[in-house]
Amino acid sequence: DGGITQSPKYLFRKEGQNVTLSCEQNLNHDAMYWYRQDPGQGLRLIYYSQIVNDFQKGDIAEGYSVSREKKESFPLTVTSAQKNPTAFYLCASTRGLGDYGYTFGSGTRLTVV
């Protein structure tokens, strides 16, 4: 079955470290997204990518970086510049930007220790 795989499910980071969250899809979708979820705040867009080798900042991109070297993969790096990284991170994809049916991964919970 097609879908989105996020790994790891749980991740612990020490202060000052960079960590990378993996997102892989086998849906042949062009557009991919990273969202951050905090309690009571819904989902906030970090970065999105419409095609390979292209990506755009979302509403809360500071302290994060992404790459899109392959259509299937859209990893997110949480850098030490992100002041409050503890959150639930969700990766999603759509056939194209403006296509309205999001498919979500099962998420990565990042905790700073």
Add this chain to the structure above:
Amino acid sequence: AQSVTQLDSHVSVSEGTPVLLRCNYSSSYSPSLFWYVQHPNKGLQLLLKYTSAATLVKGINGFEAEFKKSETSFHLTKPSAHMSDAAEYFCVVSGSDTGGFKTIFGAGTRLFVKA
């Protein structure tokens, strides 16, 4: 500018009774509207979507929603709650706006179902 407001942060119902989760939206253009469900520590799953066709939209698991332009509402309903419906529900608005294409998620409504 687009916005979406879920009017209740928590809703509690008894099993077998109706569910009503309320959502109001604001959009400069004709929006598309969605409801997603999220179980604990999981991703979001699409329940249903409105994209300018029939105003009463039926989704999975017996849920439905009615688009009311005059009230700018898109409330989610289900005639009879089941224990497995306990989850968080998100109302989402998508469409073109002055700043380009945007998707806005509501803050979520947590549904509790009592036995």
